Amino acid sequence: MKKALVVFSGGQDSSTCLYYALKNYDYVYTIGFAYGQRHSIEMKCRQEFIKALKNFDKELCKKLGPDRVVDMLSFKDLTDSALTKDSGSYELNDKNNLPTSFVPGRNLIFLSYAASYAYTIGADTIITGVGQADYSGYPDCRDETIKALEKALNLGMESNLKIETPLMFKDKAQTFKMAYDLGGRAFVDLIVRNTHTCYEGEHNVLHDWGYGCGICPSCLLRKKGYEEFKKLM
Amino acid sequence: MKKALVVFSGGQDSSTCLYYALKNYDYVYTIGFAYGQRHSIEMKCRQEFIKALKNFDKELCKKLGPDRVVDMLSFKDLTDSALTKDSGSYELNDKNNLPTSFVPGRNLIFLSYAASYAYTIGADTIITGVGQADYSGYPDCRDETIKALEKALNLGMESNLKIETPLMFKDKAQTFKMAYDLGGRAFVDLIVRNTHTCYEGEHNVLHDWGYGCGICPSCLLRKKGYEEFKKLM
Numbered sequence: 001m002k003k004a005l006v007v008f009s010g011g012q013d014s015s016t017c018l019y020y021a022l023k024n025y026d027y028v029y030t031i032g033f034a035y036g037q038r039h040s041i042e043m044k045c046r047q048e049f050i051k052a053l054k055n056f057d058k059e060l061c062k063k064l065g066p067d068r069v070v071d072m073l074s075f076k077d078l079t080d081s082a083l084t085k086d087s088g089s090y091e092l093n094d095k096n097n098l099p100t101s102f103v104p105g106r107n108l109i110f111l112s113y114a115a116s117y118a119y120t121i122g123a124d125t126i127i128t129g130v131g132q133a134d135y136s137g138y139p140d141c142r143d144e145t146i147k148a149l150e151k152a153l154n155l156g157m158e159s160n161l162k163i164e165t166p167l168m169f170k171d172k173a174q175t176f177k178m179a180y181d182l183g184g185r186a187f188v189d190l191i192v193r194n195t196h197t198c199y200e201g202e203h204n205v206l207h208d209w210g211y212g213c214g215i216c217p218s219c220l221l222r223k224k225g226y227e228e229f230k231k232l233m
Numbered sequence: 234m235k236k237a238l239v240v241f242s243g244g245q246d247s248s249t250c251l252y253y254a255l256k257n258y259d260y261v262y263t264i265g266f267a268y269g270q271r272h273s274i275e276m277k278c279r280q281e282f283i284k285a286l287k288n289f290d291k292e293l294c295k296k297l298g299p300d301r302v303v304d305m306l307s308f309k310d311l312t313d314s315a316l317t318k319d320s321g322s323y324e325l326n327d328k329n330n331l332p333t334s335f336v337p338g339r340n341l342i343f344l345s346y347a348a349s350y351a352y353t354i355g356a357d358t359i360i361t362g363v364g365q366a367d368y369s370g371y372p373d374c375r376d377e378t379i380k381a382l383e384k385a386l387n388l389g390m391e392s393n394l395k396i397e398t399p400l401m402f403k404d405k406a407q408t409f410k411m412a413y414d415l416g417g418r419a420f421v422d423l424i425v426r427n428t429h430t431c432y433e434g435e436h437n438v439l440h441d442w443g444y445g446c447g448i449c450p451s452c453l454l455r456k457k458g459y460e461e462f463k464k465l466m
Contacts, residue, residue: 071307078303078350105349108389112345116338117311140389148385155381156341156373 003027003123004164007114008067010045012210012222013129013167015195016179019053020166021127022060023182029065029121031114035106036076041203043069045196052194056187065121070113079103107140108149115153115161124161131167133174134221143168172225177232188229197222236260236356237397240347241300243279245443245455246362246400248428249412252286253399254360255293256415262298262354264347268339269309274436276302278429285427289420298354303346312336340373341382348386348394357394364400366407367454376401405458410465421462430455 004025008014009032021028032046046067054061107130114126130141139145143165150163167175179191191210196203198212198219205211209226212219237258241247242265254261265279279300287294340363347359363374372378376398383396400408412424424443429436431445431452438444442459445452 068311070311071304074304075346075349078301078346079353103349104352104390104392105345105386108386109342109345109349112338112342113308113311116308116336116342119337120312139391142388145385145388148381148388152378152381152385153338153341155375155378157337158372159337 001026002125003029003121004125004127005029005031005114005118005121005123007110007126007128008032008046009129010042010047010049010195011129011197012172012191012195013131013175015049015053015191016175016182017127017129017166018049019057019060019182019187020178022057022063025125026063027065027123028063029117029123030067031117032067032069033072033110033113034069035072035103041201042196045194045203049190049194052190056190057183068117072109072113075103075106075109079106105140107138108145111146111149111163112153115157115159118161119157119159125164126161127164127166129167130165131170131175133167133169133171134225171228172221173228173232176225176229180229180233192226234259235358236262236354237358237360238262238264238347238351238354238356240343240359240361241265241279242362243275243277243282243428244362244430245405245424245428246364246408248282248286248424249408249415250360250362250399251282252290252293252415252420253411255290255296258358259296260298260356261296262350262356263300264350265300265302266305266343266346267302268305268336274434275429278427278436282423282427285423289423290416301350305342305346308336308339308342312339338373340371341378344379344382344396345386348390348392351394352390352392358397359394360397360399362400363398364403364408366400366402366404367458404461405454406461406465409458409462413462413466425459 002025004021006014006018006021006028008018008030018030034043050067111128118126132142146163146165154161170178176188179188196211199216200213202213203211207214209223214223235258237254239247239251239254239261241251241263251263267276283300344359344361351359365375379396379398387394403411409421412421429444432449433446435446436444440447442456447456
């Protein structure tokens with residue numbers, strides 16, 4: 001019995017990973033983090049994607065375990081970043097040359113919580129959609145970081161947990177292609193219509209690549225990726 | 234300007250570390266975690282120790298920055314352990330041969346939060362009172378784990394943060410001795426009277442080694458340590 005825990009945010013990447021997990025594991029749990037996102041739309045989309053996925057593939061979703069959301073709201077008081085505050089700018093920070101949307105160590109905390117939960121429920125794999133191909137300047141998403149953290153977590157829990165990163169070296173076009181390979185055009189449509197990636201929390205206008213403002217770094221990546229994906233098909 | 238962030242729980246170890254930090258750094262912040270301890274006395278003692286320390290050494294405490302408590306209450310729902318639930322037993326867990334008081338990965342999450350906060354406030358050292366001498370079976374307190382986590386955190390934040398563990402190889406007697414070396418008999422008395430270590434949250438009877446039930450593993454260690462310390466003097 002192979003149990004996986006998917007770090008699931010309701011965005012394109014983790015939603016693709018969730019379906020990947022259902023295809024490759026016997027039992028799949030999900031975990032999310034409410035850490036003071038500027039836009040609660042992200043949390044809402046998590047639930048809606050799961051609902052839509054259950055409609056899309058009822059049989060496979062029988063493997064789906066409970067969804068857990070960890071309250072990390074006090075995190076936003078600890079750190080300052082464009083993603084948790086209303087600074088509205090995505091430029092590079094003078095201090096460290098990292099994007100101002102970089103929340104220091106955010107992903108490390110997510111994965112530490114996930115590891116703790118995985119240990120408790122007896123899952124031996126954590127799946128996360130982080131990657132270093134569409135490089136946004138987040139050092140906590142790099143392969144080297146994830147491998148170092150995997151080692152630290154296993155030493156700290158005397159465990160043999162694996163952190164699987166199916167998208168580590170895929171750009172957004174390849175991630176759309178992966179969705180296509182997993183569930184055809186219909187699953188790509190599900191991703192387009194039922195996931196949220198926009199930093200601005202814009203979720204009113206549906207473009208062919210999905211909802212979003214179309215101008216924040218996250219929308220630009222997704223839009224460009226979708227256009228490249230269409231050329232591949 | 235050397236800034237340190239002390240992971241401070243209000244227990245003997247981290248309280249000793251706090252005074253150590255004040256003696257060795259120019260500016261000292263403190264961070265604590267409310268993670269669903271069975272006994273809120275631990276959180277109360279944090280505040281009281283800081284107040285008592287300010288009375289004890291007014292001059293040195295001018296270096297003391299704000300104290301932050303991170304709300305991790307949802308953590309208790311994720312994991313099951315004697316320290317967060319009312320199971321009341323401290324035996325070894327059949328499943329993994331670790332004490333039932335082991336909260337999987339707890340210390341890894343604490344340190345990840347601390348790193349994130351240290352990054353934000355510009356502290357380049359985190360000080361934590363964990364140790365492997367009085368070995369309670371917690372793998373997340375071992376030197377090897379801390380060093381691996383330090384590496385992962387620095388990769389993930391592109392930082393050069395140091396995790397300092399002044400008590401890593403000290404048993405409780407040596408920790409009392411360290412308190413004595415830092416601030417004499419008067420500081421040992423402060424530690425005895427103003428810190429809390431007991432798993433049971435017992436804080437009514439003051440023994441010569443401190444408050445506590447006297448029979449939980451944590452009290453037994455502290456009591457034995459104090460008796461050995463007295464012989465050293």
